[in-house]
Amino acid sequence: MARVSQEHLDARRRQILDGAARCFARNGFHATSMQDILREAGLSAGAVYRYFRSKEELIEAIAEEAFGEIRAAFDDAARLDPPPTPDVLLGRVLRHMLIEKVPGGDGQAFARLLLQVWSETLRNEHLAATLADGYAGLRLAWATLVDAYRAAGLMDADVPADHVARTLIATAQGFIAQQALFGDVRVEAIEDGLRALMSMHDPEFS
Structure with missing residues (x-):
């Protein structure tokens, strides 16, 4: 044979x-x-x-793969000099996960799948562990990027790197939730919004 x-x-x-x-x-x-x-x-x-x-093994494999691809994108970005800014990087990752990777480009369907994965962790201990490992990996990847931003002179050093990491992960999660619930949310919206927030300054220090 x-x-x-x-x-x-x-x-x-x-x-x-x-x-x-x-x-x-x-x-x-x-x-x-x-x-x-x-x-x-x-x-x-x-x-x-x-x-x-089982279905549980399938959903765990889908979750592990998604986290692996996102982590790889962040690791690649951290090796660039200078690294891409958060608006560029988040836009790149979300566009890949919700448009390029999905057959037919149905980002809303894939976003709904991710929301189901998140909710399923409330009752599935194995999936919860997978999600926790993925989340920890993303926090570490973003923290590494923060170090790269500081080394390139792009970010002040007075905020803990993990706080920045959690905030940017929450931004991506919020975008995915909007896409799943309402649809028709363009990746350009989060890129533009982050770019605008990043341009803010305190007039007292101008």
Whole structure:
């Protein structure tokens, strides 16, 4: 029997994850059955269960992948000299996650999926641990970027790096929530808004 290549295995796993993500975004996590995912992915039960034993494992894998891609974008940015400013970086990451990465560019559907992941952590300890690890990684990545901003003379050093990190993560989360709930929120809006806030100054020190 011919040995299955790693490339084939990776492609099959990708096929399953994409099918599950479409189902979850369209029908919600709890209203989606494994049979729905099998039909969406066009695969047999045996093929899917070889990779994932449950919906919970699928949603955890989707969450881990999303955090991994976002963390990689921040790590890449921290190596640039000078690093991209928060408006540019957040715009780049959100555009990738909500437009470029999503089939058909349906950012609202993917944003709804992320909101479901967040809410599911309230009842799923394993997913909560995955989310906590991802959040900690993002805070560390942003804190590293703050150090890079300071080294480049772009930011004052009187605010703890973790405070900046938490604020910018909250900004991204708020944008995703708006996209999920209301739709039609353009990434340019957050880029422009952050740029305007970054331009503010205290007139007493002008």
